[in-house]
Amino acid sequence: MALDPNFTTDGGDWICAKCHVPLEQIKVQALYMHSAFDVILPRCPSCGLTLIPQSLAEGKMAEVEALLEDK
Amino acid sequence: MLEQSQLHVIEARCTQEAAPRCRTACPLDMDVRAFLESLAAGKIRDARKILERHLPLPGVMSAVCDHPCENACLRRDLGGGLAVSSLEKFCMHAVPSQTRPIIRPPKPQKLAVLGAGLAGLVAAFDISRKGFAVTVFHEGDAGEKLRSDFPSLGEAALAEELRSLEKFHVSFCPASLDEALLARCLEEYAAVFVDASACDLAPSRDGLDASTLLWKDKICCGGWTSLTPTGARYASASSQAGDGRRAGITLQRIMTGVSLVAAREGENRENRLHTPLDGITPLPRIVPEGDSYTEEEARREADRCIRCSCMQCVKECPFLQKYKEFPRVYARKLYNNASVVRGTRTANVIMNGCALCGQCEVICPEHFSMADLCLESRRDAVERDVMPASAHEFALEDMAQASGPECAFLLEDPAVSPSGGHAPAMFFPGCQLAASRPGQVLAMYRYLRENLPGGASLYSSCCGIPAYWAGRETLFNEHAETLRRDWESCGKPEILAACSSCMTALKKALPEATVTALWTRLDKLMSDSFESTAPKDMSVQDPCGARFDEEWRRAVRSLAVKAGIHVEEPLRSGPESACCGYGGLVWNAQPDVADAMAKKRAGEFSLPVLTSCIMCHDRFASETESWHLFDILPQTAQEGHLEASAPGLSARRAGRAALKEAALEEFLGEKPSVRHDDEPVLLRISEEVRQSMERRYILRQDAVEAVAGIEKTRARFLNRENGHFLGSWRPRNVTFWVEYTADADGGFTLVKAWCHRMVVAGAIQPSEKVILEDKVHA
Ligand code: SF4
Ligand code: SF4
């Protein structure tokens, strides 16, 4: 069980509204129920604010959540 | 959880895997149903494979069998039993042999057969196929006995089966079948079979153990003749072949030193399968135009098979249909699920997909209860801390809100409480009626106060059924304690409940309390008929909680009659009624199943439906014209809101809070302290977005708090293409994402909302709090 590593936004030209810088694809950890996964997500290189696109949340992430809950 | 032995008892109740009548009638355990199904589908080769798998000496058996299956067939009184024997003959002629068994060098033990009757040859067939050499001693030539017993047997078929036996190390040896031969065989062979139709040495059947056909030492017997009802003796092919097969099992065990009696229960198949025959129209037997069936005739005849099967519960329940099995298999899967220590519990979806409605238990001829099994599994999962967190989380949060300070209240009748007295009755509307119909609840309370001698108190809270359904026994018991304290504090009044789930829960939580259906009391109070704008002809829905509550059901019908309504009973009403999908929290764990339940049930009403449970009403409202009893009663009808659809999740919560405020204001003169419509930000949510939030269990309040929180910290993204803001908020074990625009007037408009449960550092705020809450360890 793994998350496909690289997820970009669902479209649009997103920036961090606080730091006014474009987002970069940066590796972060996703945690759930005693398990951790590496994922590459759009993130603000300056403050670290990270974006989880809807397609990821309701697709792969939901699948993995359900799987982990049955473990 | 269940012991293995308990599982077997539960499992055994479901008869779906039991053999149909044709098969139990066949001493050779022929899978007639599968054979006919293949034929009907035109798969003649598959049909022959099935024949060859079950029948010994298939060329002979298909030609001479006296087919007891046909008499036992459930079609018998619906056009005549299936012509199984003729179809077997057709099949044997239509296609060549389909199995090519491998012939191996024989094992050391050898069997002797005395007499080449059908039983002897079947024993020789079965034992030789297991890899043992067999000598058949016979008088006359090898085929003589069969030829004389079964004159219809064709020479070619006989010759071919004898040849095939020889290939499998069966040798034929002419001999005089006497004591001396038997004595010799006992010395030289590992086991002996004596065919009673061909050898006088065999004792009568009566003296033998019917399950092993063991005579003495290492000798088995079989093949006796049968008696017609008029007392004539004849050779029954099925009975003789059956003897040969049964004895063959014993003989093989003798030869290999295995217990003769262990694990042979399966050989005695009773008629346990329940096949419902309603709706099956009689179809006459297809008689061949010529001497035997053509392929087309054979297909038509085979297609008359009812394919006997139970599935009565499955036909009624969308949950049982979803996972494509039947209770016997589900029981096994739940048991295996509970035994998983490490690994994936794939049957979690089964235990959480049941509405716990109890319909199957009533419908099943053996009263198999999936509800008991699923509830037990949930409790076990909760106890071992392996219940999927998300399955019932929203429902349990809802329960907490309904019984928390925002919504719950206990109002003693203001006419008696100032003097320290208590009213003898307590109206308990239930959290869902309070959520959907706060105005009507209040109107009903006014009426009860005025019309019940001594007045009434009003207690708005959750009955605790969500905790019960979720398998959270501790939570249910804690909640029951709160209910008890409050109930005792107002003098242990009689409780009038307006929801059948509340009735169920309250009876469990407060066994010493008198819990009465509101409808029963109203029916007594209102002796005259009254005006109602409801349709004059309606179908009635019995909520699953009132399945066994005859009083409830009678009162509902009586009130409907007083309103001038003619009530039509739908398919499966009363104890057999079907669930709307609210039961068992399946609406939370598996909304697709719950929706299928609502749809199926609503489809069974030919008229607008009258419900006595608000959840039935609300779940049917999007499917069909639906009326709650409150919409026809004169006390409440005016306060009703007959909207096409039911209130959403956020509106329900607001409804409960509104009831509390209105009640406390009206009866205690308390001015509401906090206005609930005071939200920290002005957030506009279109109907379309609201509906998409409903499907994700995102409340308006969640979205409002998220926008407010994000705007405060300013930790948000901006889409430079359209000016949308995006941010996340994690108030509990869920992260909410909101995409919105900032409007000119300082308010906001929600564009989209979604959520997930995983934690990603940098994608949550307030962040520190969350890590502690989740106790995550990387
Ligand atoms: S009704 Fe259902 S549980 Fe009962 S025997 Fe039939 S298939 Fe099994
Ligand atoms: S209808 Fe078909 S399955 Fe049922 S008893 Fe007859 S042959 Fe067997």
Ligand code: SF4
């Ligand atoms: S939902 Fe009802 S009918 Fe279906 S399995 Fe559960 S208790 Fe039985």
Ligand SMILES: [Zn+2]
């Ligand atoms: Zn930033």
